[in-house]
Amino acid sequence: MTGPSARSNTTAVPPYEIDLAIIGGTGFYHLDNNPDLKQVLKFVETIHETTTPWGKTSSPVTVYKTVTTGKYIGFLSRHGLHHEYSPTTVPYGANMALLKHLKVKAVVAFSSVGSLKEELKPGDFVIPDQLIDRTKGVRQSSYFNETGLVGHVSFGNPFCKELGQFLHALGKEIDNHEVHYNGTLICMEGPQFSTRAESLMYKSWGSEISVINMSCVPESKLARELELPYQMVCMVTDYDSWRLEEHPVTIDEIKKTLQKNNDNAFKIVCKIVTSLDQNGSPEFMANNPYKGHTQSSISTKPTRDPKHINEQKIKELNYIFPEWV
Numbered sequence: 001m002t003g004p005s006a007r008s009n010t011t012a013v014p015p016y017e018i019d020l021a022i023i024g025g026t027g028f029y030h031l032d033n034n035p036d037l038k039q040v041l042k043f044v045e046t047i048h049e050t051t052t053p054w055g056k057t058s059s060p061v062t063v064y065k066t067v068t069t070g071k072y073i074g075f076l077s078r079h080g081l082h083h084e085y086s087p088t089t090v091p092y093g094a095n096m097a098l099l100k101h102l103k104v105k106a107v108v109a110f111s112s113v114g115s116l117k118e119e120l121k122p123g124d125f126v127i128p129d130q131l132i133d134r135t136k137g138v139r140q141s142s143y144f145n146e147t148g149l150v151g152h153v154s155f156g157n158p159f160c161k162e163l164g165q166f167l168h169a170l171g172k173e174i175d176n177h178e179v180h181y182n183g184t185l186i187c188m189e190g191p192q193f194s195t196r197a198e199s200l201m202y203k204s205w206g207s208e209i210s211v212i213n214m215s216c217v218p219e220s221k222l223a224r225e226l227e228l229p230y231q232m233v234c235m236v237t238d239y240d241s242w243r244l245e246e247h248p249v250t251i252d253e254i255k256k257t258l259q260k261n262n263d264n265a266f267k268i269v270c271k272i273v274t275s276l277d278q279n280g281s282p283e284f285m286a287n288n289p290y291k292g293h294t295q296s297s298i299s300t301k302p303t304r305d306p307k308h309i310n311e312q313k314i315k316e317l318n319y320i321f322p323e324w325v
């Protein structure tokens with residue numbers, strides 16, 4: 001699994017490591033043009049060559065540096081710079097592989113979501129601790145597919161608790177803004193929204209059921225295979241389709257809250273950057289709690305029959321797991 005061959009035509013590694021990656025979702029396509037962020041982050045470069053063994057990413061990665069301690073922050077737009085990729089067609093494998101290749105130490109992923117609870121209002125943020133996968137199996141959700149290796153990573157807690165706590169503490173500091181901690185996110189296939197019956201069914205699953213989106217799977221699963229601390233920050237835009245006295249969710253309704261949510265997302269990013277500069281890297285970034293978990297999750301035995309192994313595909317794993325050499 002050695003040598004540059006597995007990397008030919010793929011992104012070169014820059015001479016620095018990216019400390020934190022931000023993934024922007026619907027309505028959140030860049031980190032530029034925000035006056036507060038300009039005070040704390042300086043533009044470094046845009047990485048345009050983003051071809052990975054799993055294809056091209058949905059957008060370039062824009063790299064910034066924190067002004068005081070020079071930590072590197074990367075930004076990637078999940079749906080593309082002009083929202084060209086639907087939640088089903090986002091190249092999740094390429095996106096997450098590139099972030100790992102750039103040696104990011106944690107991923108904060110923003111997402112617009114529908115609320116499945118009265119008290120989670122449009123404009124509120126939710127930091128979920130659990131996830132229910134309602135995608136339909138059409139999205140590639142493992143880097144081991146077709147390699148001949150079988151890996152079963154632990155995913156009982158799909159988000160990084162320490163990163164979630166870090167974000168919640170920072171989010172709470174924003175005036176006139178509610179950030180709820182914990183709750184279950186449902187990730188549906190889409191791109192069509194849920195029927196009323198589906199929306200009501202999700203609500204009936206219990207009080208932990210909080211919010212719904214279309215993009216946490218396989219992004220979070222791939223992050224876990226890549227041993228990346230990952231937390232989704234859910235920004236509520238609507239009440240989905242369970243309120244029978246109101247019309248079911250429409251995109252026009254969602255658009256009404258996107259700007260306000262984007263402003264608050266910028267505020268959280270500002271607070272993250274300021275915290276990294278003032279307090280240094282939190283423990284989950286300094287000492288990765290998932291390190292080594294994926295390699296030890298591989299069930300395939302060294303006595304495997306070579307005819308079940310795809311050497312080319314295994315070579316490609318070098319792009320994301322260079323330490324396995």
Ligand SMILES: CSC[C@H]1O[C@H](OP(=O)(O)O)[C@H](O)[C@@H]1O
Binds near residue numbers: 086
């Ligand atoms: C435009 S509404 C549905 C769309 O919005 C969310 O996108 P993202 O998670 O990237 O912010 C949701 O997951 C759907 O993809």
Ligand SMILES: Nc1ncnc2[nH]cnc12
Binds near residue numbers: 112113114212
């Ligand atoms: N109601 C909803 N369902 C799924 N994804 C969403 N993203 C924003 N609102 C949503």
